Amino acid sequence: MKNKSLSFWLFLTPTLVALALVVFIPVLEGLFYSFTNWDGLTFTKVVGFQNYITLFQDKAFINAFWFTVGFVIVTVIMLNVIGLGLALLVTQKFKGNNFLRTVFFMPNMIGGLILGFIWQFIFTQGFQALGNAMHLSWLQNWLTDETTGFWGLVIVTVWQMSGYIMIIYIAYLQNIPNEIIEAAKIDGATAWQRFTKITFPMIAPAFTVCMFLTLSNGFKIYDQNLSLTNGGPYNSTQMLAMDIVNTAYNSGNFALSEAKAIIFFIIVAAISLLQVAYNRKREEDL
């Protein structure tokens, strides 16, 4: 198909128009508005970097930033360890391994909003009942402070996404030729040696994929946050995405919200790009 041909442009136009209307034009508008005193409808003056200065003095934003960073660090580690663990388990030959795959992946089909509601019940009613019955104080009063709110969000995310990460590791594990493992066995390698010397290096590309997914998903989480804790108590469990939404729709600071969203965009994009570049390099080094 030639550039100049009519069909080239006819095939491309619907998608390009939608992409421009939905992503590129709004993001440029948002970038511009972040330098104004926009109120969602109109603006009266350009304020330079004022919104960006305000944002770095905004306690809610700074809190949300550190809360999100902590959440991402913990979930990236747990999801990759548990996801890989589940993948290694269900790729062993035993009865019911296929059924287990179905079970582990199931939570991933349900939306974050409803998952948050499910776990709100379990944390506030189920944990409470169990804690009362067994006299365990750490199971009581979940979601009423920052610590249990944090771990509540971690548990929901791990329950939801482990199966997804498992599926990706399985895809790479199945690509390892059986002969290599068998040859190592004959040479007397222990199970641990086979894992560290063969399996682990051979699934290096899976790490790139899974780290990328868990990192960027972790930063962007909103639905679970909304339905599980709604940022409470006192905004202590509010994550970045929620802070941006609330700055606009609850406080009416649309220009400030846009500035926050631009910083959010830079953080997410920078991490994604750095991470892909780093993993590419590491794979080559192996």
Added chain:
Amino acid sequence: MDKKGRVGFGIVGILLGILWLFPFYLILTNSFKTPKGIFASVLSLPHPSTGDNYVNSFKALNFIGSLTNSLIITICSVLLIILCSSMAAYALQRNHSKLSGAILMLFISAMLIPFQSVMIPLTANFGAVHFLNMWGLVIMYLGFDASLSVFLYQGTLSSIPIAMDESAEIEGASRWQIFTKVIFPMLSPITVTVAILNIIAIWNDYLLPSLVLPQAQYTIPLQMFNFFGEYTKQWHLALAGITLSIIPVIIFYLFAQKWIIKGVTDGAVK
């Protein structure tokens, strides 16, 4: 592997499986209890059990209405995404020029932009032309989800030899005929992947539709959010509502599991 090892893995597997399913068990059993029953014991089986919670939450959720809205929005969006993104990917893949390379980069860079960076101007613009409704939403999904779909189609198209196009062209087929009769049918495996990924994402989406849809067009997650806000201290109703709202998803999962696993793998790995 020796027999002992298999039994060991089996036991670990069963325990983890129970742990994973336990939340579903709690939701399901408690949804059949009376408020007193839940208060008395969360962990026990329901006795006496009642179906009233389902009757009441079915009405309060306007379940048939929200299910219909969810179905219309998801099906229309996914069909539009499949059609438009496969066409776009075809044009880009069969055109080797700097321009098509640049356009592909544009698609990929759009994937890096988080939703929060566009949401306010986007809804303001669509509002200005009175498009804050399900049809506006369908167009928005095309814009947000086309990038990944174009990317997936593009990868598969590169493995279809251009000789296929050329021989059809010699027989006098137009570009549109070549695409619909020759190329698109060969893309079916990746079309299934594109469909699965978008169905899951769109069906479960909350934030975007909450900013776009009028109440009459509420989808299941939106209706569920409102419902939960109203009945927050009435767990017996809320749990029946939760169960109702995940039934369609579980049915879809059990029937289409094979394709879902493949689709999710392709979407992440490619």
